Amino acid sequence: MKLEYFTFIQEALQDDLDYERYWHSISVAFTAAALAMNYHYDSPDRAEIAGLLHDCAKCIPDEDKYGMCQQYGIFLDEVDYENPALLHAKLGAEIVADKFGVLDRDIQDAIRTHTTGAPNMSMLQKIIYVSDYIEPNRDDIIMHLDKIQELAFQDIDKAVYVISGNTLSYLESKGRTIDPATKATHEFYKKLLEERNEELPEL
Numbered sequence: 001m002k003l004e005y006f007t008f009i010q011e012a013l014q015d016d017l018d019y020e021r022y023w024h025s026i027s028v029a030f031t032a033a034a035l036a037m038n039y040h041y042d043s044p045d046r047a048e049i050a051g052l053l054h055d056c057a058k059c060i061p062d063e064d065k066y067g068m069c070q071q072y073g074i075f076l077d078e079v080d081y082e083n084p085a086l087l088h089a090k091l092g093a094e095i096v097a098d099k100f101g102v103l104d105r106d107i108q109d110a111i112r113t114h115t116t117g118a119p120n121m122s123m124l125q126k127i128i129y130v131s132d133y134i135e136p137n138r139d140d141i142i143m144h145l146d147k148i149q150e151l152a153f154q155d156i157d158k159a160v161y162v163i164s165g166n167t168l169s170y171l172e173s174k175g176r177t178i179d180p181a182t183k184a185t186h187e188f189y190k191k192l193l194e195e196r197n198e199e200l201p202e203l
Helices: 002-016 019-038 044-053 062-072 078-082 084-100 105-112 123-134 136-140 145-154 156-174 180-195
Strands: none
Touching: 002 019, 002 044, 002 084, 019 044, 019 123, 019 136, 019 145, 044 084, 044 105, 044 123, 062 084, 078 084, 084 105, 105 123, 123 145, 123 156, 145 156, 156 180
């Protein structure tokens, strides 16, 4: 049954995503399963499913995303309208229930927060947030990827801190609108590490 369900998801994603996004999703799923086993997360299968589906709404045209968000009753703020690239996360959290029958709230939350992060994320949320950034196909666009990958398997909270910080720096350098959740994520994990009296990693 598990194999049939995974096959169903993969076949659907091949229809819904472009070539690069499909293989990114496969790679995120494998990375998420590896992180889940590394941190003794109770269900690597759930991590793999969340990884597979995290970008299920990515290739929907932006003009269609807004209408679909309205249909699902998704609240959109000013940042969402200024940066439609963020919409696929919120929309994907609803589509996985509607199209794929995923009613697991933690999987939905992991998909919803995989682009911006969130303060005090669950282990699954952290796994998907980190996996999306460190999957091996990112090696041509992420500086120091090997070091961040190593850190991710040593201390996932430190990885979240570094990734959220890198994301903020990148967005600021490009003059992009920054979602408040990204700033809140970075500040939360900075404070968490400081409370643990641990040195803040720099990459």
